[in-house]
Amino acid sequence: MTVLLFREDAYRREAPGVVAGHTAEGGVILDQSLFYPTGGGQPGDSGTLEWEGGRIAIASAVKGEAGAVVLVPSEPAALPPQGAHVLQRLDWNRRYAHMRVHTALHLLSVVIPLPVTGGQVGEGRGRLDFDMPHPPGDVAALEERVNALVGRDLVVSAEWITDAELAANPGLVKTMSVAPPIGQGRVRLVRIGRAAEEVDLQPCGGTHVARTGEIGRVTIGRIENKGRQNRRVSLILAT
Template sequence: MPTELLYLNDSYVREFTATVLAVTPDQGVILDRTAFYPGGGGQPHDTGELVSTDGRSWRVVSLRRGTTADEIVHLLDREPPPVGTAVRGVLDWDRRYRLMRFHTALHVLSAVVFREFGALVTGANLDVDKARMDFELEDLAPERVARIEQLANEAIARGLPVRWWTIPRAEAERIPDLIRTKVNLLPPSIQSIRVVEISGLDLQADGGTHVRNTREIGGIRVVGTRSKGRNNKRIEITLVDQAENERTEGS
């Protein structure tokens, strides 16, 4: 039973109305539409709650995909409402928005490293307090790390628009460097590819949620690096707000 995935078109939907289409054995429900991101590509799933018209509520503690990519199961904290129940979905917005900022920040980081060193991404993960990205790099000397951080923050501060759209797979495969990962993670069965563009900086295939402008990220700080092998290096970042960025630059 397909679910209309509201987050694919609008990452800023915080609340929505829906109807329960099915109940699963693992205390979950499938809705006809949802703004909850189920997780993927290194971005965690959303959390929040479902509220029925008579005031009952259920915490959405996790999500998973069903038997198809567009079937989303919302796992709840107690016995689910029955099929046909009308509910209002409410996202934990502060958490979601921070994940959006981190996700777009990683795209900026990926673009900077690719432009400077031609390095592909070998892995990525993000959460609400820290994110990391692994690159096909032999060297992450301190001066190189400082340069990467500087270039990333300069791009963020330019206030570059971010937009996304979907194209056929055949068209996507004709775009150079659209897949920035060392291994192409898109299964052959996926025939429609969602593309995320940071204007003038980056264009990548991606299914997650993002901010609309790089200025919303605030800024990044590299808080750690690690060698994952001779030709595999990790950069760990956290977010800083714009005011903190300006204080740092002025010091």
């Protein structure tokens, strides 16, 4: 199982690693990964791997077998050999954009307290799909409520609970389309706000900013009808 360095520090931009193996498709597996693998609506990280005598660009990261993170090269190239010591470098601007959008989408789920049926994190924008029979009446008011939460500069933190604790508190789960990863004994929760200032607490394995103030100004974009009771709400961040 790959050690997930991004869980320990989402702001870390580079880290060492040792090549644990390769996949038949030409992916690289390290003993520890700075790269977030695609999942939960958030794209995999991109960046570079460097080692003595070589360097490759990494287009993305995906989940492999038995808890491995597989780094996918941008194009076919000579890979670092098994056992090689490498330096991982993130495309930091892209990662940070994902962090800002992901946290903003959690705030969107606060101001629209309806079950979430899907979502996608992008660079500078994202969207959530809601089980929403009717479109929201006042989009400007929703936008201002999200920006008010951003402006409070709330602390964003993570903690762990057991599978049994999650099962005893099903209200923590907002997503209908993606179940939290259970079966490993514990589940990661992301909390926005502390004590009396808490506004959100839900299972999430993605990367987030440390404070909501880092998100910046949010604009609510298009609201699309995606089915009889499904509405897609887009969110755009200021550059």
